[in-house]
Amino acid sequence: MSSLLSIENLETGYGASQVLFGMNLEVQPGEAATLLGRNGMGKTTTLRAVFGQLPAWSGEIRFLGERIDGQPTERIAQMGLALVPEGRQIFPNLTVKENLLAFAANRSGRADPWTLESIHALFPRLAERAQNMGNQLSGGEQQMLAIGRALMTNPHLLILDEATEGISPLIRREIWQVLGRLKRSGQAILVIDKYLNELMRVADHHAFIEKGRSPWSGDNDALAAEPELWERYLGV
Numbered sequence: 001m002s003s004l005l006s007i008e009n010l011e012t013g014y015g016a017s018q019v020l021f022g023m024n025l026e027v028q029p030g031e032a033a034t035l036l037g038r039n040g041m042g043k044t045t046t047l048r049a050v051f052g053q054l055p056a057w058s059g060e061i062r063f064l065g066e067r068i069d070g071q072p073t074e075r076i077a078q079m080g081l082a083l084v085p086e087g088r089q090i091f092p093n094l095t096v097k098e099n100l101l102a103f104a105a106n107r108s109g110r111a112d113p114w115t116l117e118s119i120h121a122l123f124p125r126l127a128e129r130a131q132n133m134g135n136q137l138s139g140g141e142q143q144m145l146a147i148g149r150a151l152m153t154n155p156h157l158l159i160l161d162e163a164t165e166g167i168s169p170l171i172r173r174e175i176w177q178v179l180g181r182l183k184r185s186g187q188a189i190l191v192i193d194k195y196l197n198e199l200m201r202v203a204d205h206h207a208f209i210e211k212g213r214s215p216w217s218g219d220n221d222a223l224a225a226e227p228e229l230w231e232r233y234l235g236v
């Protein structure tokens, strides 16, 4: 099976400051994968490179088998890669409904593409809030909207940076349930978060990042069998 997303020996950084030193990461079709690591290790930087927001200094990034390093962000998004960014980046002056419709497209050519109705069924709170402006939402509601907006592009791969950071426990639980449902429906997901127990319930495959390198990757059973890894790379 060829990987959906594959990062090989990626090096990049900001100006003279190198952050990634040969990063590797793979996400397979239909898989829920995680990228785990302490603050400042290079998770967001890896995503910036994937989305063409930072140039790769060396190494290769492939999506659907095609080289995407060096491609513009818009082209990468159109191929069916969707990001729920840290900070969510909801349009504050558009309604919830307008936010959901802003990028609606069937980029993966799904037979049953997401609609406003199916997003509302997934997150009933968004139906209640349909006419509210983006800036009238709680952090958790904004995150639901950011996920809904990404799904409305019908991506091959949904990537979430800090999926549940700063969100109330109740909505956090709802977001984990939704991610579990998406995964069971066959949606490929790459998720960054710090809640390891929840990540292990939702995801099949895990990769650690430490100082811009990837020292370990493996499946749930392998991660569960090596709790010393959690201490070493996450400090938990």
Ligand SMILES: Nc1ncnc2c1ncn2[C@@H]1O[C@H](COP(=O)(O)OP(=O)(O)OP(=O)(O)O)[C@@H](O)[C@H]1O
Binding pocket: 014, 017, 019, 037, 038, 039, 040, 041, 042, 043, 044, 045, 046
């Ligand atoms: N725009 C930037 N300019 C310069 N350095 C940056 C920039 N963004 C991040 N860095 C640096 O790059 C390193 C990796 O940051 P990155 O945001 O990728 O880490 P992270 O693993 O996502 O952690 P966090 O959870 O704190 O976001 C850090 O040392 C950070 O200070």
